[in-house]
Amino acid sequence: xxxxxxxxxxxxxxxxxxxxxxxxxxxxxxxxxxxxxxxxxxxxxxxxxxxxxxxxxxxxxxxxxxxxxxxxxxxxxxxxxxxxxxxxxxxxxxxxxxxxxxxxxxxxxxxxxxxxxxxxxxxxxxxxxxxxxxxxxxxxxxxxxxxxxxxxxxxxxxxxxxxxxxxxxxxxxxxxxxxxxxxxxxxxxxxxxxxxxxxxxxxxxxxxxxxxxxxxxxxxxxxxxxxxxxxxxxxxxxxxxxxxxxxxxxxxxxxxxxxxxxxxxxxxxxxxxxxxxxxxxxxxxxxxx
Numbered sequence: 001x002x003x004x005x006x007x008x009x010x011x012x013x014x015x016x017x018x019x020x021x022x023x024x025x026x027x028x029x030x031x032x033x034x035x036x037x038x039x040x041x042x043x044x045x046x047x048x049x050x051x052x053x054x055x056x057x058x059x060x061x062x063x064x065x066x067x068x069x070x071x072x073x074x075x076x077x078x079x080x081x082x083x084x085x086x087x088x089x090x091x092x093x094x095x096x097x098x099x100x101x102x103x104x105x106x107x108x109x110x111x112x113x114x115x116x117x118x119x120x121x122x123x124x125x126x127x128x129x130x131x132x133x134x135x136x137x138x139x140x141x142x143x144x145x146x147x148x149x150x151x152x153x154x155x156x157x158x159x160x161x162x163x164x165x166x167x168x169x170x171x172x173x174x175x176x177x178x179x180x181x182x183x184x185x186x187x188x189x190x191x192x193x194x195x196x197x198x199x200x201x202x203x204x205x206x207x208x209x210x211x212x213x214x215x216x217x218x219x220x221x222x223x224x225x226x227x228x229x230x231x232x233x234x235x236x237x238x239x240x241x242x243x244x245x246x247x248x249x250x251x252x253x254x255x256x257x258x259x260x261x262x263x264x265x266x267x268x269x270x271x272x273x274x275x276x277x278x279x280x281x282x283x284x285x286x287x288x289x
Contacts, residue, residue: 049108050076050099056112060148062087066097069112076101087114088149090178116178120146122154124172126186132193135162144174152176157183165192196288203287213289218266222249223279240265 051071058064067082079098086093096109123143130136144152158170168188175181196212208214220240226249227233238249242263266282 049101049106050074050078050097052108052110056110057115058085058087058112059118060087060090060114060116062147064112066095069095070097079105085112090114090116116148116176116180118147119180119182120144120152120174120176122172122174122182122184124154124184124186127189128186129189129191130162131191132165133163134193138170138188142172146174146176146180148176148178150177160188160190162190165190198288200288203285205283205285208286208288214286215289216284216286218282218284220265221281221283223277224249226251 051074052069053071056069064085064087065082066080066085067078070078077100079100085095092111092113094109094111096107098105098107100106121144123141123145125141128136128138138156139154142154144154146152152174154172154174156170157173158168160168160170166189168190170186170188172184172186173181194211196209198208198212221237222240223235223237225233226236226238228251236251239252241248241250242265243250247265
């Protein structure tokens, strides 16, 4: 038989194969022995000290207990009580735990890290509305909460105009001291301002709609016998006025139609009547601007 160009007998070939297998077995045996030694060392180490979990990072103000840090692979007896750990401050914090080894009390001091990776949360309304010319506080009912328990105020991202009708897509933004940021979208609707449907200069004894700009005035009303343009006479309530320098009385309907020509009077000499009836009274009126 030829192998790599050489004549090799069957006996020699079999010898080579057996040798290779033998060497491989020795190598495998050596690897297994080394693994066994490592396992033994690890087990001895576990018996000699307390084992802790690998991840010792905790969120600020989170609930953490001392014994929750001990690894499940721990072999020694823990002597410390399961106390609550203070996680209210960011950064590293030293922790000491007691355990028993060879019937002696031992202590281990280690460090944990308090971190803040959580963004704040925002309580808000998804939609706000107003009318043209009426400003509202967009932050009035907005609340920001954060696991750091610090006071955080939201800001508004986006452009809007209370004096211009339209729908504005805006954002509430909140950032904590660890630079964790949250953005929440909301809508501001500025509706067209309705117009007053009452004529300028008109007036009434009842308060007009809030859509109307008005002024108020107290007028003197007088009960008297009045003759109209057609010569008809009757008892009516009139208003004391000054009409181009002439002081007199006018019907309310005349005052309404010739608002610019009349000047209302708030004081007039009192008249004496002997019939026991009310003849003069002051009435507050609302005049549309």
